[in-house]
Amino acid sequence: GAVVSQHPSWVICKSGTSVKIECRSLDFQATTMFWYRQFPKQSLMLMATSNEGSKATYEQGVEKDKFLINHASLTLSTLTVTSAHPEDSSFYICSARTAYTNTEAFFGQGTRLTVV
Amino acid sequence: KQEVTQIPAALSVPEGENLVLNCSFTDSAIYNLQWFRQDPGKGLTSLLLIQSSQREQTSGRLNASLDKSSGRSTLYIAASQPGDSATYLCAVPNQFYFGTGTSLTVIP
Numbered sequence: 217g218a219v220v221s222q223h224p225s226w227v228i229c230k231s232g233t234s235v236k237i238e239c240r241s242l243d244f245q246a247t248t249m250f251w252y253r254q255f256p257k258q259s260l261m262l263m264a265t266s267n268e269g270s271k272a273t274y275e276q277g278v279e280k281d282k283f284l285i286n287h288a289s290l291t292l293s294t295l296t297v298t299s300a301h302p303e304d305s306s307f308y309i310c311s312a313r314t315a316y317t318n319t320e321a322f323f324g325q326g327t328r329l330t331v332v
Numbered sequence: 333k334q335e336v337t338q339i340p341a342a343l344s345v346p347e348g349e350n351l352v353l354n355c356s357f358t359d360s361a362i363y364n365l366q367w368f369r370q371d372p373g374k375g376l377t378s379l380l381l382i383q384s385s386q387r388e389q390t391s392g393r394l395n396a397s398l399d400k401s402s403g404r405s406t407l408y409i410a411a412s413q414p415g416d417s418a419t420y421l422c423a424v425p426n427q428f429y430f431g432t433g434t435s436l437t438v439i440p
Binding site for chain 2: 222250252259260261262307309311320321322323324325326328
């Protein structure tokens, strides 16, 4: 299957700093990428959907100025958590899909963010 | 907005038992449904993808069915093994809303 690489796999940062997470599709062109967060013992919650070259569409309750998403190319999307706070500590996962709506999505391995 | 529910939330079975995990969704206008496995603290492993035109999909000891009209999918695991212990998630497009998950423990 196709490979989605997410980096870093874990990161610790201080409160008030910003953290960037990268999501790359290694062997296919991802026209659409999704970003999720997962709290302990909970399911994945969709944060936003991004299409290459367009502004991301955020789910209700997700602050777009805090979680900046850039999908500048067909193989790379980034999520930047700005002015991070301890409550932003979570597991963040990206997924990528090609243009066809009936294809499966491929997931990165996730990033464990801890804000201290 | 699509809502996805999984029952049961947790399941504990002895090794060798066959089991069924359930997934229900509110909007039946889906293109496909995907089942995943997640080990603690890890990312997702895709298990099966069922297209809307299909009713079943099989991979090894796993069999997934899809009934769009009733908004349901089931994941059947045959002859369960301790290594099957994980959380199982179903997800529906286009945004891949995830179900609440079923935490499976297979007891040796």
